[in-house]
Amino acid sequence: MSYKIKSRIWIESDENVLLGEGRVHLLKAIEATGSLSKAAKSLNISYKKAWQLLDSVNKSAKKPVTINSIGGKGGGGAALTDYGKSLILVFDEINRNCWKFLDNELKRIENI
Amino acid sequence: MSYKIKSRIWIESDENVLLGEGRVHLLKAIEATGSLSKAAKSLNISYKKAWQLLDSVNKSAKKPVTINSIGGKGGGGAALTDYGKSLILVFDEINRNCWKFLDNELKRIENI
DNA sequence: AATCGTTATATTTGCAAAAACATAACGCAT
DNA sequence: ATGCGTTATGTTTTTGCAAATATAACGATT
Numbered sequence: 001m002s003y004k005i006k007s008r009i010w011i012e013s014d015e016n017v018l019l020g021e022g023r024v025h026l027l028k029a030i031e032a033t034g035s036l037s038k039a040a041k042s043l044n045i046s047y048k049k050a051w052q053l054l055d056s057v058n059k060s061a062k063k064p065v066t067i068n069s070i071g072g073k074g075g076g077g078a079a080l081t082d083y084g085k086s087l088i089l090v091f092d093e094i095n096r097n098c099w100k101f102l103d104n105e106l107k108r109i110e111n112i
Numbered sequence: 113m114s115y116k117i118k119s120r121i122w123i124e125s126d127e128n129v130l131l132g133e134g135r136v137h138l139l140k141a142i143e144a145t146g147s148l149s150k151a152a153k154s155l156n157i158s159y160k161k162a163w164q165l166l167d168s169v170n171k172s173a174k175k176p177v178t179i180n181s182i183g184g185k186g187g188g189g190a191a192l193t194d195y196g197k198s199l200i201l202v203f204d205e206i207n208r209n210c211w212k213f214l215d216n217e218l219k220r221i222e223n224i
Numbered sequence: 225a226a227t228c229g230t231t232a233t234a235t236t237t238g239c240a241a242a243a244a245c246a247t248a249a250c251g252c253a254t
Numbered sequence: 255a256t257g258c259g260t261t262a263t264g265t266t267t268t269t270g271c272a273a274a275t276a277t278a279a280c281g282a283t284t
Contacts, residue, residue, distance in 0.1 A: 003130060005206075009119045009214060011221060018115060019221075037230065046273055051232065068231065071281030075229025086224045094117075094217045101213050102121060105206045109123060109131075112198045149260065158243060163262065180261065183251030187259025227284080237274070244267070250260085 005106040007098055011091075016060035021095070023053050024088050027080060030054075030066060031088075036078045054078070061087075117218040119210055123203075128172035133207070135165050136200050139192060142166075142178060143200075148190045166190070173199070 010020035017023070029039035040050035057065050065084035069076045080088075122132035129135065141151035152162035169177050177196035181188045192200075 002125075004124050005121060006124060007119055007121045007210070009117060011218070012116050012118060013114075035230070047231090048233080048274090049272075055232090069281085070231045070279070071228090072230085073282055075282090076231055076280075077229095078231080083224065087221070090220050090224060094214070094220065097217060098119070098210070098214060102206070102210060105209060106123070108202050108206065109199070112195065112202060147260070159261090160244090160263080161242075167262090181251090182249070182261045183258095184260085185252055187252090188250075188261055189259095190261080225284105228282095230280085232279075233277085235274105235276075237272100239272080240269105241271095242267105242269080244265100246265075247263085249262075252258090254255105254257085 003106060003109060005102045005109075007102055009095060009098055013060040016056045018057060018060040019087060019091050023057050024091050026050055026053050027057070027065065027084060027088050030078050031080045031085070034077050034079060036068065039078075115218060115221060117214045117221075119214055121207060121210055125172040128168045130169060130172040131199060131203050135169050136203050138162055138165050139169070139177065139196060139200050142190050143192045143197070146189050146191060148180065151190075 008021060011018045025043060026039060029042050030036060033039050033042060036050055036054060037047050040047045043050070054066060054068075061083070063083045064081050065087060066078045066080055068078045120133060123130045137155060138151055141154050142148060145151050145154060148162055148166060149159050152159045155162070166178060166180075173195070175195045176193050177199060178190050178192055180190045
């Protein structure tokens with residue numbers, strides 16, 4: 001019987017959450033589908049929840065993370081900016097580094 | 113406007129949670145008060161919730177984390193074992209190390 | 225001007241987790 | 255044997271959050 005150490009990390013700015021695992025999943029789904037509503041469906045969350053998550057991301061980011069368009073060809077859509085793409089890459093990297101770090105630290109518990 | 117990176121870590125064994133921040137708080141309160149019911153009151157959680165948390169800790173630990181006694185002088189009580197005291201010390205240390213690690217990683221986000 | 229599939233929001237409903245409440249069991253003390 | 259304060263559970267009630275539902279607004283296309 002061995003232990004597993006788990007973690008959740010997130011980045012906050014004044015009162016809002018910029019990024020967390022759920023928001024990164026959503027951004028990736030937007031990148032894959034080209035729309036917020038399709039991204040919500042693919043993640044099995046309500047459109048409203050997805051919109052709220054994306055809203056908090058864009059509100060707290062220094063530059064736009066997505067470009068959302070209403071109406072027009074196909075009804076509109078959402079697309080990641082280059083800044084948004086960089087954010088999810090770096091967040092994933094930090095997350096992976098954190099896991100590696102914690103896996104090593106866990107040995108201290110097992111050695112008590 | 114600068115960002116803050118936050119984290120929660122926890123340690124799981126087969127299906128149960130051994131330690132997390134809430135459980136560590138509870139163990140510290142037990143150490144301070146000498147009883148589970150007083151610890152629950154000091155943390156403003158119900159006795160039942162506290163008992164469930166402590167139960168999952170003791171179920172997943174390799175050695176007893178607390179010694180609980182029912183009845184007797186003062187009605188009973190709960191006390192940390194040496195193993196339990198070591199666990200919370202090491203958990204806190206891992207947590208602090210993780211924060212330091214993440215604070216450094218956050219610079220990558222701010223430099224995008 | 226009517227249609228379409230979006231984004232953007234408000235409002236209502238449902239449900240699961242938490243809290244509250246209740247009770248049993250225990251062993252020492254008196 | 256009764257009372258005390260605790261641990262240990264079951265049962266009921268509450269409530270806060272998530273899901274569902276509804277609807278407005280939008281702009282290219284026809």
